[in-house]
Amino acid sequence: MTDELIISADSSRRCASACEQFVSDLAELLPSINALEFSAGFGTLPSGIALARKYSDLTHGPEGSLSSVLAAHITAVTNLREAFLEAGRGYQETEDDSTSRIGNTGPR
Numbered sequence: 001m002t003d004e005l006i007i008s009a010d011s012s013r014r015c016a017s018a019c020e021q022f023v024s025d026l027a028e029l030l031p032s033i034n035a036l037e038f039s040a041g042f043g044t045l046p047s048g049i050a051l052a053r054k055y056s057d058l059t060h061g062p063e064g065s066l067s068s069v070l071a072a073h074i075t076a077v078t079n080l081r082e083a084f085l086e087a088g089r090g091y092q093e094t095e096d097d098s099t100s101r102i103g104n105t106g107p108r
Contacts, residue, residue, distance in 0.1 A: 009095070012088030019081035026074050033067045034060045
């Protein structure tokens with residue numbers, strides 16, 4: 001058993017495409033999450049206002065909110081997509097180099 005990951009040019013393109021679709025799906029969610037309003041549903045009592053603020057912070061507030069976590073996922077999956085594309089380029093470069101060497105010198 002080997003601990004190396006071998007990825008072909010085609011599989012790297014398919015993985016990159018899946019990442020692109022996932023990023024697109026996540027990005028579609030962000031505007032609706034950022035538009036959520038909770039203030040009307042909890043009334044005007046201090047506890048209702050505090051609860052509305054808490055839900056607002058959980059969805060599109062500071063670090064750790066749903067929108068910030070989705071944004072972090074978008075960044076991570078975008079980076080993963082680039083890694084797959086780079087692996088595919090590396091595969092193709094190695095394949096082209098090997099093919100060229102065999103063509104020039106013949107098999108050993």
